[in-house]
Amino acid sequence: DAINDLRYRLETENNINSDKVSESLRLFVHFMRQSGQITEEKDSIVRQTTNFETGETSYERIPRWTVRGKDLSSLNSLIENVYSLTGAQSAIYQKIPEGYLIMTSNFDHGDRQLLSNVFIPNTSDIVPTIENGEIYSGNITIFKKQYVAAFFPLFLNTKISGMISCMKSFGISREIESYVKSQVVNETGYLFMMSKSAGVYIHPDFANADNLSSERMLNKVKGVGTDIETSFYKMPEKDFKVCQKAAYIKEFDVYIGACCPEDDLGLTAMRKAGIIIVFVLFWAVATSIVLLSNWFSAKLFNKVRYFIYQVAEGKVPKKHSSRLVSKFEPQELVDMEHVINEI
16 A cells, blocks of 8 residues: 555656646747748758667768758757746757657756767657657656656658657656655555666665665565565564565656565554454444343333233233333333333
């Protein structure tokens, strides 16, 4: 439950960021349409290209693109306008045989060498979506750094010849970090979150990401799937076994999980069993009281009914007495008995 709640919080936060990036892309598309049609010139240029998945570098000769007779770099001011209005980084890509190459962008904000001359290869999930003429949105990892991104196909002469995109660096908010650090699982357990690409290491067993134990703890959860998986491991320094449940969220490239001492699970199970036993005993006692009360009521009603039948037939029966019954019955029935005796 704790892990699923954390997963839900992450997904909610990411959906909000994704909506913001999609809004930025719509604004970028609007600005692009106002700026003029991109034209493919007859001459070509040579560009260095770097595969964003593998980091491999090569050189590619590509047609030169212009807007109203000016080089494509003239759209840099438009890209900066999108950034100033939305905080999203934008790029224009040209189709090359290996994929889609960034022609102009402002992805160098804060890291000037990060995305220059980068191309998205045809093996990426982005490419088939774009070439179907559809918008792609999701989380991508570029050179071990995560982004929330949205891509839009770019048509030249009725053919998809490129694409444009907006993206923001993916990061765990302070609210999520505070939540992870503050949660207690069972009695003394805790939540954790680890991601190399997002630079996030939240785990009580180490103070910061530079600590060697961060890699040790990451190795304990590597290999788990998207479903929550359970494992046990010994902590010699604390002399107890730890139960760990962890899951990998692929779209964020983040491991989330919960740990607690194995003994905690036993105590929690015993408490739950105790609560169930107490509830069953309470139910049994309550049911017994109700049944006993109904039995006494039925007994008194039957005696009163017999007494009335006797009087109706002209007989004078002996006075009815039920002292034992009276202790357990509603006062109304006892009063009825006294009135009949007076008659």
